[in-house]
Amino acid sequence: MKAADFVLDALEAAKQVEEYVIHLRRDLHMHPEISMQEVRTMKVVAEELERMGIPYEMVPEGGIIGIIEGEQAGKSIILRADLDALPMQEEETNVKGKKIVVSQNDQAAHTCGHDGHTAMLLGAAKILSQNKDKVKGKVILAFEQGEEIGRGIYAIVNRLLEIGADGVWGIHLKSDIPAGKLSVDAGPRMASGFAFHAEIHGKSGHGSRPDLAVSPLDCFTDFYTHLKAMRLTSLDPFKTVTYSIGSIRAGSAANVIPDTLEFSGTVRYLQYEQGLMAEKEFKRILEKTCDLHQCTYQYLIEPKAVDLLVYNQTDCAVIAADAVEKSMGKKALYPYPAWMASEPFAFYQKYFPGVFAFVGIENHEKGTGAEHHNAHFDLDEDVLKLGVAATVQYTIDFLCSENEIDFTPEQKSMKELFKELGYGQ
Structure with missing residues (x-):
């Protein structure tokens, strides 16, 4: 079965779940929880997976992993989202006016977009689970705890290595990319x-x-x-x-x-x-x-250089660019230089080839575009369906692709890698 054999209008499917995704995002935004304290957040994710009939497991000190088994044998792909908020007070206004939704918890706020990431992945999961009879292979949903402090990465990647996968996909909303644009460029993405x-x-x-x-x-x-x-x-x-x-x-x-x-x-x-x-x-x-x-x-x-670059594998970036063009048109693609912030998604890409996509949220009319980790940070909810569509289309195309991917996985275990990098476990 090739990608062309599984015909799905990913953007139209994403529009069908748009209201659901926006509702989830607002709920998560109002009830943010800081790193490694995402109790309510994980409960929400677990309940949604149960409603979809997706089996899942709680990974201690790591997050949640859900699995959608396609009815045809094939490859497997990890789709990742992060769960945690930042320990800061949110302002009620963005760069132009009052926000649609604001945190109800003191000193906790989704001022980086993780509420959107989680909502988009659940939206994509809903579409893929509804079409699992056409899915070739396995879709692994990874909801990671403690991204902001890198605390959940060890346990969740360790468990994913036990499960095994052929590739990985992640998304980060980006405050300085115009709303409606997506970057899936090959090469370095985050420092x-x-x-x-x-x-x-x-x-x-x-x-x-x-x-x-x-x-x-x-x-x-x-x-x-x-x-x-x-x-x-x-x-x-x-x-x-x-x-x-x-x-x-x-x-x-x-x-x-x-x-x-x-x-x-x-x-x-x-x-x-x-x-x-x-x-x-x-x-x-x-x-x-x-x-x-x-x-x-x-x-x-002590200063110690580590090799933890978020890097889009070239073959996977080609699949991603085709997926964006197929689902949203070529004009949606937006070349963007690497972001000099760091992300534990680099650990996934040590072991699995894949793509970390940026989805633009900058919209001057709506007042979105304040920098990440800024109290005035806000996102354009209209772009959430684009992230869902890109996730779904990339998943379909990756699982159906028969092209070889030039990738050599890290041979060290997570335990060995953490020790070499000087990290706690």
């Missing part, structure tokens, strides 16, 4: 990166006699100056990298030179080799600067 957290130790003293003290602040400012120059002096200009300091803490009195200064931040990159060089240079600059200022240092979180 790999590492965090750092360090202390610089000097010698405290009275503010009137800095010559008798060793200021860790002077050391840090010198270090920071050299760090900013690292991009020009040490790193390949043809390979993307971004880095920033996110927090600095030192001292408590205006007239006291402090003993220590603590700072932390992140580095993001699209090529692992660039990440390794950034790690090496960061460490070298800190060591040499501390020596120059007669300070010492210690790492609370």
Whole structure:
């Protein structure tokens, strides 16, 4: 059976479940739950799967996995959505006016779009389960806990490896892509990166006699100056990298030179080799600067480059582009550069070839387009049906495709990989 043998107007099918998807999204948005506390959210997902007659299992500290068995044997594909909200207070307005729906929970808000991701996957599940007599193979629904802090990824991917799959698909709503457009470009989609957290130790003293003290602040400012120059002096200009300091803490009195200064931040990159060089240079600059200022240092979180890029496999990206064009027309395709944020979806793509699609939500008339993790973040609900249609069409086309996919899966287990990357389990 080829893709052409399973004829389904994915966009029309998505329009049929649009009201259902929007209702779910609003319900989840009003009742957000932060990472690893998604009790109500998972209950909602489980109840919806039960209504659809889709068997599922709860993965401890991981999420929910549901399985739609097609009536014909074939390949299998994972469809993934994330469940958690952010620990922040949401504003009642977007960039133009009052939002349609606002969180009812203090210090918890869906200001990244995960409510939309979950609702879209349930919408796609409804369509695919209704057509399972035509589905060739198996559809694995993965609803992941704790995406924002990377806590659910170990358990859910570990379980998916036990189940086995031939590919993976995920979606992220994107605030700076025009509503109605989708990006499924091949290659890097989201950055790999590492965090750092360090202390610089000097010698405290009275503010009137800095010559008798060793200021860790002077050391840090010198270090920071050299760090900013690292991009020009040490790193390949043809390979993307971004880095920033996110927090600095030192001292408590205006007239006291402090003993220590603590700072932390992140580095993001699209090529692992660039990440390794950034790690090496960061460490070298800190060591040499501390020596120059007669300070010492210690790492609370040591900089360690990891190879965790969200990367769309070329063959799968071709299937995805065809799926978008088939279901929504060529004009819906939108070329978009990689997003320099990081995503645990990279772990799925270590083991399964696939695509991470961006669905645009920027609509100036509706006031949507505030950046992710911003209190004014909002989404254009009209695009949800597009995400559903793309998911359904890609699933059908991937399962029916007989083309070879050039992909070598990670040979290490999740346990071995986590240990190598220096992650907790």
